Amino acid sequence: MLPSRLAILASPSLALAAPLLAQETAEESKAGEIVVLGRGLDETPAAPAYDTIAIGREQIVSAPSGRIEDVLGAVAGFQQFRRSDSRSSNPSAQGVTLRALGGNATSRALVLLDGVPMADPFFGYIPLSAIVPERLGSVRVTRGGGSGPFGAGALAGRIELESADPWALGPLSASLLANDRGGTEASLGLAEDLGAGFVVVDGRWDRGKGFFTTPAEDRVPATARAAFDSWSVGLRGVAPLGETIELQARGLVFRDDRTLRFEGADSSSEGQDASLRVVGRGDWQFEALAYVQARNFSNTVISSSQFTRVLDQRNTPSTGLGGKLELRPPVGDDHVLRLGVDYRRASGELQEEAYSAMSGALTERRRAGGTNTDFGVFLEDDWMLGNLVLTGGLRADRTTVADGFYRAVDANGAPVEETIPPGRADWTLGWRAGATYGLSDALHLRAAAYSGLRQPTLNELYRPFVVFPVVTQANAALENERLEGFEAGFDLTPAEGVALAVTAFDNKVKGAIANVTLAPDLRQRQNLPAIASRGIEGGLSVTRGALRFDGTLAWTDAEVEDGSSSADLDGNRPAQTPRWAAGASLTWTPSPGWLLSASIRHIGAQFEDDRETDVLPAATTLGAYAQMPLTExxxxxxxxxxxxxxxVVTRNDGGSIDLGAPRTVWAGLRFGY
Structure with a gap:
């Protein structure tokens, strides 16, 4: 539960947890019992050198909205591109980031579900509605930390989601809830032991007519509620391949349909994901992962003046392929060595038609797409010297951009515009290093420095888009984003049940990609010279019997360093980035089966755009959750x-605003063992 910091576990006796676990598993196997864990290799001893917060299952399942973005919002500094949740935003705007490094809709944080990257291959957004909190056993959020062994994309940090095991889920679980606007949420899960392994199958369906995102005074006959209809089905199986080796297989199928602002402004996203992971916990520990993602997206843009269709992004098929191989050879009790490679290939194509707002006639057909790849090689070592744990590593990435194109023809098929940029390839060297030192059982110091990499998405390179009336152009010349940063902090446990963590950081993204304003209704994606972000993050956890408090606070001073650019943004705060963010929850479990909690989220004022012309005011929301047993x-x-x-203002374009979710009350039943 928040903030159950991994850093608090950094004493010398616990620093060897990973090797000891492997030894215990092997000893149990020798005794004839095969232990199947269903997760990846354990964190290494130096993981606490980086600013990490863990969220436990109790807090995950008690999110007031039942959405994963609400769970992650408990970590101050976590943010989406826009404040809307996954019921009332365009899916392509669901980029997530940390440490106020936002600025466009692509994720700068690497989101992993059981080790598999979840970002859409074409857009880079996270399919939040397909990540169901009830399926999760734990969440770890690392702010900063660099790419390291985790793959490119962990520019602002990483969010690791681990599925719950059958013992947490129970053999049968189900829930059915409804809210005061007629929305419903239904889920069903089955978990069964199969020999020495297990299988879990679950599904969830959310639907509702939603709420008006448009203020009452601005509504017109064409104004529509933010209706949503989404479902997902997951299948997960784990089986032993030997005494210390297990096979993990996962599949996920999902679809999400939404309507935003106007009748006919419909969007959809869907996916079919599959992965295989083999984990070995013997003397030679290893993890081998392979995955495939088939995704699609569609979107209809409605004119805000004529209320007619002006753009039909009818099809955006994309494919993600990738894998990872990590090896931890036995190099002595004082070292944990990690060697490995990883690979990701993203390909896709936009297919859309533009229409006249006045006549409704077809004006253009557009196609855009390409292929991006990233091949990484990494080496990292943790060295334990009594109360001191050191870590250091190198990573080399070869990124390629190939087969890119943008093509537009008129209604008769005559060429209007064509761009076929040359392919390119680059090698980038990354690094990270850190240390933890236990001054006592109660106080641990930590420090780290690191670099990170993010490749532009196909969306940023080739796809223009419209949030009417603002047009944002793509840019096929975009270069990779590079981050360099450092941080230092401490973890204090002054008394039993009390944990305090404080981190100061300084991060800089060179070549940060942002939507740069060229004219009142025209923007273009460009590499800015840099975005600098510095600040302080804190977390406090207090447990007293059945009562628990968890809180986090982040203050971030972020600004654009743009002295040499014609955009003249030097000193501006990046778009969509607040200075202050905070989250807190109070949980009471008076007896078995009972769970009562209240939570508060605060996000400070932020600017809609890079010119600092339109403000999204600060907002503070209060939520509550109650689970009361009726029977066993x-x-x-x-x-x-x-x-x-x-x-909660989620968009402000010259006074034309959208709103987030109003007060919403849910009631229902949950069945579980």
């Missing part, structure tokens, strides 16, 4: 979102 296995569940009915 059946519980009444009550949830409340934004209970004070705070006005």
């Amino acid at each position: 296995r059946l519980s009444l569940v009550l949830r409340g979102e934004n209970l004070t009915d705070e006005k």
Whole structure:
């Protein structure tokens, strides 16, 4: 539970947890019992050198909205490109980042589900509606830390989601809830032991007519509620291949349909993901992962003046292929050595048609797409010297951009515009290093420095888009983003049940990609010279019997360093980045089966655009969750979102605004063992 910091576990006795676990597993196997864990290799002893927060299952399942973005919002500094959740935003805007390094809709944080990157291959957004909190056992959020052995894309940090095991889920679980606007949420899960392994199958369906994102005074007959209809089905199996080796297989199928602002402004996203992972926990520890993702996206843009269709992004098929191989050879009790390679290939194509707002006639057909790859090689070593743990590593990435194109023809097929940029390839060397030192059982110091890499997405390179009336152009000449940063902090446990963590950081993204304003209704994606972000993050956890408090706070001073650019943004705060963010929850479990919690989220004021012309005011929301047993296995569940009915502005374009979710109350039943 938040903030159950891994750094608190950095004493010398616990620093050897990973090797000891492997030894214990082997000893149990020798005794005839095969232990299947269903997760990847354990964190290494030096993991606490980086600013990490863990969220436990109790806090995950008690999110007031039941959405994963609400769970992650408990970590101050986590943010999406826009404040809307995954019921009332365009899916392509669901980029996630940390440490106020936002600025466009692509994720700068690497999101992993059981080790598999979740970002869309074409857009880079995260399919948040397909990540169901009830399926998860734990969440780890590392702010900063560099790419290291985790693959390119961990520019601002990484978010590691681990599925719950059958012992947490129970053989049968189900829930059915409804809210005060007629929305429903239904889920069903089955978990069964199969020999020495297990299989879990689960599904969830959310639907509702939603709420008006447009303020009452601005609504017109064409104004529509933010209706949503999404479902997902997951299948996961784990089986032993030997005494210390296990095979893990996962599949995920999902679809999400939404309507935003106007009748006919419909969007959809869908995916079919599959992965295989083999984990060995013997003397030679290893992890081998392979995955495939088939995704698609569609979107219809409606004119905000004529209320007619002006763009039909009818099809955006994309494919993600990748894998990772990590080896940890036995190099002595004082070292944990990691060697490995990883690979990701993203390909896709936009297919859209443009129409006249006045006549509705077809004006252009557009196609755009390409292929990006990233091949990485990494080496990292943790060295334990009594109370001191050192870590250091190198990573080399070869990134390629190939087969890119943008092509537009008129209604008769005559060429209007064509861009076929040359392919390119680059090698980039990355590094990271850190240390933890235990001054006592209660106080640990830590420090780290690192670099990170993010390749432009196909969307940023080739796809223009419209949030009417603003047009944002693509840019096939975009270069990789590079981050360099350092941080230092401490973890203090002054008394049993009390944990305090504080981190100061300084990160800089060179070549940061942002939507740069060229004219009032025209923007283009460009590499800025740099975005500098520095600040302080804190976390406090207090447990007293059945009562627990978890809180985080982040203050971030982020600014654009743009002295040499014609955009003249030097000193501006990046778009969509607040200075202050905070989250806190109070949980009470008075007896078995009971769970009562209240949570508060605050996000400071931020600018809509890079010119600092339109402000999104600060917002503070209050949520609550109650689970009360009716029988041994059946519980009444009550949830409340934004209970004070705070006005949350999610978009402000010259006074034309969108709003986030108003007060919403849920009630229903949950069945589980």
